[in-house]
Amino acid sequence: xxxxxxxxxxxxxxxxxxxxxxxxxxxxxxxxxxxxxxxxxxxxxxxxxxxxxxxxxxxxxxxxxxxxxxxxxxxxxxxxxxxxxxxxxxxxxxxxxxxxxxxxxxxxxxxxxxxxxxxxxxxxxxxxxxxxxxxxxxxxxxxxxxxxxxxxxxxxxxxxxxxxxxxxxxxxxxxxxxxxxxxxxxxxxxxxxxxxxxxxxxxxxxxxxxxxxxxxxxxxxxxxxxxxxxxxxxxxxxxxxxxxxxxxxxxxxxxxxxxxxxxxxxxxxxxxxxxxxxxxxxxxxxxxxxxxxxxxxxxxxxxxxxxxxxxxxxxxxxxxxxxxxxxxxxxxxxxxxxxxxxxxxxxxxxxxxxxxxxxxxxxxxxxxxxxxxxxxxxxxxxxxxxxxxxxxxxxxxxxxxxxxxxxxxxxxxxxxxxxxxxxxxxxxxxxxxxxxxxxxxxxxxxxxxxxxxxxxxx
Amino acid sequence: xxxxxxxxxxxxxxxxxxxxxxxxxxxxxxxxxxxxxxxxxxxxxxxxxxxxxxxxxxxxxxxxxxxxxxxxxxxxxxxxxxxxxxxxxxxxxxxxxxxxxxxxxxxxxxxxxxxxxxxxxxxxxxxxxxxxxxxxxxxxxxxxxxxxxxxxxxxxxxxxxxxxxxxxxxxxxxxxxxxxxxxxxxxxxxxxxxxxxxxxxxxxxxxxxxxxxxxxxxxxxxxxxxxxxxxxxxxxxxxxxxxxxxxxxxxxxxxxxxxxxxxxxxxxxxxxxxxxxxxxxxxxxxxxxxxxxxxxxxxxxxxxxxxxxxxxxxxxxxxxxxxxxxxxxxxxxxxxxxxxxxxxxxxxxxxxxxxxxxxxxxxxxxxxxxxxxxxxxxxxxxxxxxxxxxxxxxxxxxxxxxxxxxxxxxxxxxxxxxxxxxxxxxxxxxxxxxxxxxxxxxxxxxxxxxxxxxxxxx
Numbered sequence: 001x002x003x004x005x006x007x008x009x010x011x012x013x014x015x016x017x018x019x020x021x022x023x024x025x026x027x028x029x030x031x032x033x034x035x036x037x038x039x040x041x042x043x044x045x046x047x048x049x050x051x052x053x054x055x056x057x058x059x060x061x062x063x064x065x066x067x068x069x070x071x072x073x074x075x076x077x078x079x080x081x082x083x084x085x086x087x088x089x090x091x092x093x094x095x096x097x098x099x100x101x102x103x104x105x106x107x108x109x110x111x112x113x114x115x116x117x118x119x120x121x122x123x124x125x126x127x128x129x130x131x132x133x134x135x136x137x138x139x140x141x142x143x144x145x146x147x148x149x150x151x152x153x154x155x156x157x158x159x160x161x162x163x164x165x166x167x168x169x170x171x172x173x174x175x176x177x178x179x180x181x182x183x184x185x186x187x188x189x190x191x192x193x194x195x196x197x198x199x200x201x202x203x204x205x206x207x208x209x210x211x212x213x214x215x216x217x218x219x220x221x222x223x224x225x226x227x228x229x230x231x232x233x234x235x236x237x238x239x240x241x242x243x244x245x246x247x248x249x250x251x252x253x254x255x256x257x258x259x260x261x262x263x264x265x266x267x268x269x270x271x272x273x274x275x276x277x278x279x280x281x282x283x284x285x286x287x288x289x290x291x292x293x294x295x296x297x298x299x300x301x302x303x304x305x306x307x308x309x310x311x312x313x314x315x316x317x318x319x320x321x322x323x324x325x326x327x328x329x330x331x332x333x334x335x336x337x338x339x340x341x342x343x344x345x346x347x348x349x350x351x352x353x354x355x356x357x358x359x360x361x362x363x364x365x366x367x368x369x370x371x372x373x374x375x376x377x378x379x380x381x382x383x384x385x386x387x388x389x390x391x392x393x394x395x396x397x398x399x400x401x402x403x404x405x406x407x408x409x410x411x412x413x414x415x416x417x418x419x420x421x422x423x424x425x426x427x428x429x430x431x432x433x434x435x436x437x438x439x440x441x442x443x444x445x446x447x448x449x450x451x452x453x454x455x456x457x458x
Numbered sequence: 459x460x461x462x463x464x465x466x467x468x469x470x471x472x473x474x475x476x477x478x479x480x481x482x483x484x485x486x487x488x489x490x491x492x493x494x495x496x497x498x499x500x501x502x503x504x505x506x507x508x509x510x511x512x513x514x515x516x517x518x519x520x521x522x523x524x525x526x527x528x529x530x531x532x533x534x535x536x537x538x539x540x541x542x543x544x545x546x547x548x549x550x551x552x553x554x555x556x557x558x559x560x561x562x563x564x565x566x567x568x569x570x571x572x573x574x575x576x577x578x579x580x581x582x583x584x585x586x587x588x589x590x591x592x593x594x595x596x597x598x599x600x601x602x603x604x605x606x607x608x609x610x611x612x613x614x615x616x617x618x619x620x621x622x623x624x625x626x627x628x629x630x631x632x633x634x635x636x637x638x639x640x641x642x643x644x645x646x647x648x649x650x651x652x653x654x655x656x657x658x659x660x661x662x663x664x665x666x667x668x669x670x671x672x673x674x675x676x677x678x679x680x681x682x683x684x685x686x687x688x689x690x691x692x693x694x695x696x697x698x699x700x701x702x703x704x705x706x707x708x709x710x711x712x713x714x715x716x717x718x719x720x721x722x723x724x725x726x727x728x729x730x731x732x733x734x735x736x737x738x739x740x741x742x743x744x745x746x747x748x749x750x751x752x753x754x755x756x757x758x759x760x761x762x763x764x765x766x767x768x769x770x771x772x773x774x775x776x777x778x779x780x781x782x783x784x785x786x787x788x789x790x791x792x793x794x795x796x797x798x799x800x801x802x803x804x805x806x807x808x809x810x811x812x813x814x815x816x817x818x819x820x821x822x823x824x825x826x827x828x829x830x831x832x833x834x835x836x837x838x839x840x841x842x843x844x845x846x847x848x849x850x851x852x853x854x855x856x857x858x859x860x861x862x863x864x865x866x867x868x869x870x871x872x873x874x875x876x877x878x879x880x881x882x883x884x885x886x887x888x889x890x891x892x893x894x895x896x897x898x899x900x901x902x903x904x905x906x907x908x909x910x911x912x913x914x915x916x
Contacts, residue, residue: 028769089771095666153769194671198770207734208553211883213652213855216785217696217740217755219733223780224692224758231689234682238675275677276665276776279810282675297675300682301773302764307781311486311611312656312818313547314783315759315883318734322681323765325772327674352737360770397671398772425669425773 005131006440013440014105014433016046017123020085021103021112027063027086027153036063036149039085043068043122043147050130052145060157063149067168070129070143076451078142080171082405083122083178084151087114088425095427108433115431116422121177122147124417124436128443135444140451144171151178154198154361154400162404173374173413173450174405177443180418181435182391183264187382187442189375189390190414191256192293195328195365196398197337201229201345204354206318209306215316222320223305225353230300230322232348238282240298240326242337242344250331252294252394259392260289274421293394296337297327323360327396334362363400372411377453381445385438390415397424417442463589464898471898472563472891474504475581478543479561479570485521485544485611494521494607497543501526501580501605508588510603518615521607525626528587528601534909536600538629540863541580541636542609545572546883553885566891573889574880579635580605582875582894586901593902598909602629609636612656612819612858620862631832631871631908632863635901638876639893640849641722645840645900647833647848648872649714650751653786653823654856655795659687659803662812664776667764673774680778681763683811688758688780690806696740698756698784700795700802708789710752710852717850718747732879751852754795755785781818785854792820821858830869835911839903843896848873855882875900 025039026032040057047055047068054069063086090100090113098104103112114120126145133139146169148158162169182188205220234240252260267288271280282291291297305320307313326337342357349355370392379389395414406412417439423429483497484490498515505513505526512527521544548558548571556562561570572578584603591597604627606616620627640646663678692698710718725746729738740749749755763778765771784795800815807813828850837847853872864870875897881887 028771029767088773089765089767091765091767092667152771196671196772198772205735208881208886209550209884210733211855212755212757212759212783213654213785213853214878214882215733215750216757216854217749217753218738218746220735220737220739221757223761224688227685227688227758227761228694230682230685236686275668275673277663277678277810279678279808280676281678281810288676291675292673295675297670299670299674299679299772299774300685300764301670301771301775302766303681303685303761303778304766306758306760307547307549308760308762308779309487309547309549312781312783313486313610313759313883314654314656314757315546316757317759320761321766323770325670325770327671350737352735352739395671396674397669420672423666424672425771426667428666 005135006437010437013127017110017120018103020119020123021114022101024101025086025149026089027150027155028089033063036086040064040066040149043085046126047145050126051133058157058161060160062155062157065149065158065161066145066147068145070139073139073142076141077172077453078144079447079450080144080146080169080174080405080410081125082174082176082401083125083147084118084149085122085147086149086152087117087119088152092427097428105433109430110433111428111430113429115429116180116418117424117429118151118178120431120436121416121418124439125175125177125443127440128447131440131444132447140448144169148401151399151401158401159404166408169405170408171410174410176399176402176405176412176414177416178399179395179414179416180420180422182393184419185386185388187386187388187390188393188415189370189378190395191368191370191392192330192394193366193402193414194396194398195332195334195363196325196400197328197334197341197362198325198360199338199341200321200323200358200360201226202319202321202356202358203229204319205352206316209318210316212314212316219316220352222317225350226305226320226322229345229348229355233344234298240296242340245296245332245340248331249296249329263289263391263393265289292396294329296329296332298324300324327398328365330365330367332365334364338362363398364403366402368412368414373453374411374413374450377449378413378415378446381442381449385442385445463593464895468895471585475568475578476561478577478581479572480559482559483544483607484547485608485613486547491521494544498522498524498607501543504584505603508584509591516615516619518618520613520615523607523616523619524603524605526603528597531597531600534599535630535911536602537905537908538602538604538627538632538863538868539583540632540634540859541583541605542576542607543580543605544607544610545575545577546610550885555886563891567888568891569886569888571887573887574638574876575882575887576609576636578889578894579874579876582897583633583635583901585898586905589898589902590905598906602627606859609857609859616859617862624866627863628866629868632868634857634860634863634870634872635874636857637853637872637874638878638880640851642877643844643846645844645846645848646851646873647828647836648853649826649828649850650788650852651824651860651872652854652856653790653792653821654783654858655786655792655799655820656783656818657796657799658779658781658816658818659684660777660779660814660816661687662777663810664774667776668774670772670774677774678810680775683808684763684778684780687803687806687813691802692756698754700798703754703790703798706789707754707787721747721849721851723747750854752787754787754790756782758782785856786823788823788825790823792822796820821856822861824860826870826872831911832869832871832908835907836871836873836904839900839907842903843900
């Protein structure tokens, strides 16, 4: 297998990926349920074309999990490849240069919702497997693809599957390719992911909206109530006001901290090119990498209440809601923090308001032991194709399924071909095509190298 | 003219009013511009049928003003009748028992957007004039109707008209029938209206939305920034944090305060039936009537930012906006308060956020001298038909055009046939039909009695 094979197939592959990305498989929006199924069907067809003798859509109360098994290669190791075919909602739509579900190449980048998170990366792994198989005429090792459709919405179909059939996902290594390089030219392997506690805070103060002329000054305003609760959950310097939260955090050890200090990090460029703001905020007594990787955060994702149309309406709103989440680091468990959040909101809620905290989804933080042999194999593939070994970093994001994937004892390799400026969850999400083509070769080499190792005890 | 005439015509009148209310003339929404025109055209037709020799739609940069003049009655006084045919937006739609623009009678009440504010009241005045004319075979006095289409959106067409042609609206009395009884059985005349300062606060902290996993804890969140600004504009006890605001307020005099103390006021019923909340909030060291009538207020009418769809999206929002207004009492001028609001927001805005205050509309507060003879004439009509003289109250609401209508020196009578629980600006707005039928007779008697007085100097 060499890179020229990949280069020759680029046009075809771009067409295929474009087809996949054009399906608006937004899992959080019920109106897109049929699109999620279309994306799953698209994968079923492609896995069949890839020569997988077993391809199944595993159904549950939500979007199906796509399960595909490559042909059996006796004596060869088994890799379980996790990914997801669902994508984040594309709004705000008016900020996209080209529509989110009309994939478009500009300056070597493929712009579309899901380009990097995670359809483009799922596709990369499929083509890496195809490339190895085509090069040698036969698959070098056993692969199992488990591609879910609920990563972005916290559905339970994949969890139910893993719990009901623990044997199905037994493997020698689990590959989760939903991450990014640390920086262009700097491949990365992740030692930890933050967990998540996502909830909606709903406030009602009146049975109906009121005229602010007649009742302004005496009627409790639901937006004002919500605003005070939100302002009370975090102070101006970025400290979350949930008692016990910071005490429970297990800080990174000195070795990890000193590794991070040696990483190239240009704060000015980070602010300007990635964050696109005028200043970095939060607990500024910690470094940026510590704030993003090793500290919990509380963010408000959305807020809505009262009259939000054009023009003016003089209403005292009866209700208002906000969506918030905490990111969790080692030491903070989802269920505990979920309860703490509820208690903190209850304490801030005035007696005359009906305030509810509705948990939407969550997951515990993850730590990975990267001293297992499979990591070294991947590292060599990175060195060979990308010219550099992977750096060991953490991620601020969350992939709630990761702890479950590792339950059977196989090493879980968290890595990916994205770049930090891919704009995941943002308008104009993209994938650099250079990363895709290189990535296909990297993982093809990883499969070949892994097949060449002695099969470990699974 | 007696009440049996009105009673005989009720079915026809209900049909006519239903037709008027069914037109969704929402002036703040550009998508309803054609409906506003339809409502104006409906009035044009009706005024023509009423025998007005002059009926004009006066055009400007917005929705037209409907102008109608009754036949000239030499030597008789002239009444200028102000009203508006535009209505508030009907949302939240799902809280309406029957659709806002499908007028429906339930238990003697007519439910529709605009039933009380103000189409039903405009219609009441038209029918009062019709009743008097039909009873005596000829109009008893001179009427001028000036019915605008921008009361709810702060348009300028009527202002431009009043300034361009001050002679047109010269009258012996101005009747603004856009208010309500103090309570069922208690007709009211208003001595003051609050003014208004309505603005949008728009915050941007980033060029684009970001993934809260990758950037949570370091990227400035636009909703969080907006929430802190809003929380900072008013303290928890309801005190507005704009320096100088309360110092500038001219408090009501002792006579007025003692009148208010004697008014029947059942705070528990007010809370339960009108406010529909669990407690009254605001500056509780003042009475409810003082808070609503004699103190400025700051209310948040709407807020929007980030992801507000169903489910979960883990985004750090780049922008957020809120709509707010201050109600202004004597001593507080719109332009001054607008500047103060801008300064207060600027002071609360962090340096790294782009925060703008966009004034949407406003008007100064109003005080009315109710010792002029026309008030006594109306009072006798109330006593005769409703069985009680009008109580002198204030209103918390605003009708920005009122000061302009009084500029030529005629007394401006602020009154109306609504009831406090009509639900203006709320779902399930209604007009009690008893109030409508009685109201037609009251104003018919007012016209007859006014015609019988010696014509004052106009």
